[in-house]
Amino acid sequence: MRFLTLLFPLFLICVIGCNSSTNSAKKDAVVKKVEINSEIVVHKDSLVLNGNEGNWYYKNTLFNGFAVKYHANDTLKEKTGFYNGKKEGVYKVWFKSGVLKMASHYQQNVLVGSYKAWWQNGTLAFDANYxxxxxxxxxxxxxxxxxxxxxxxxxxxxxxxxxxxxxxxxxxxxxxxxxxxxxxxxxxxxxxxxxxxxxxxxxxxx
Structure with missing residues (x-):
């Protein structure tokens, strides 16, 4: 009986320890949502891609913010989010008319999630997932x-x-x-x- 009394606290310690490890593993598995600074916007032509690293730089620094391009009529052509030098979040492209042409999502330069494209009349042309x-x-x-x-x-x-x-x-x-x-x-x-x-x-x- 005395042996069981001593064994029970040890059992509780093991159970608590296992649960803590499991909870930690679950927390590590959760993908953190990256917040991109919307106040930082530069022209995409000002970014430099290091092909060996797969990173985009702005003035020799890993870029954080949004890069944009424009049509000849000065309407927005595309907008890309970057975090620590890699494409991150929603990437959008527009027609000259201002109609949305394409919307996709990146996670560290890799396409993930919804990918959609539209015709100039606004009709959905393509719908897929990555x-x-x-x-x-x-x-x-x-x-x-x-x-x-x-x-x-x-x-x-x-x-x-x-x-x-x-x-x-x-x-x-x-x-x-x-x-x-x-x-x-x-x-x-x-x-x-x-x-x-x-x-x-x-x-x-x-």
Whole structure:
């Protein structure tokens, strides 16, 4: 009994120690949101990229802030966030008209999360997601009138699953499954079909 009495406190110490280690590991795994100083804005041409490091410098110092570029008509063309010399946060590009053209996200120079693009009329043209710099999940594309043009499923940047493409009239002309580097189904190249002037035509042997 005396042995058990002595053993119990030791057991509690071990449990508390393990829980503390687990909590610390969880805290370390949480990605900290980087706050970029919005008051620091420079022209992107004033930044210098060190290709060996992958870092951007402003006056020989790792850049922190936003870099911008302009169209010939002085409207904003693009805006990029930087933290400790690396691209960070939202990256946006605009048409001359001021309509948003593209929006993506960076984490230490690597594309992550949502990536979207639009037509000049404001219609969504492209919608995808990046994970550690590679396309992941469902990628969708649209014609300028909003009609779906493509839908791809990707895993680590490679096609994985159902892949489809449509003509602007809604007729499907690509429909196949990709798995382990192989394709199964109606793939245009395999069936000797091509798209010309929005029409599917069979290639003729020369």
């Amino acid at each position: 994970k550690m710099g590679k396309l992941e999940g469902v990628e969708r594309q649209w014609y300028s009138d909003g009609t779906m043009s493509k839908e791809r499923h990707l895993l680590k940047g490679s096609e994985n699953g159902l892949q489809r493409a449509w003509l602007q009239n809604g007729k499907i002309y690509v429909n196949y499954e990709a798995k382990n580097g192989r394709t199964f189904g109606m793939k245009r190249a395999n069936l000797c079909y091509q798209l010309k002037n929005e029409k599917v035509e069979e290639k003729k042997d020369i």
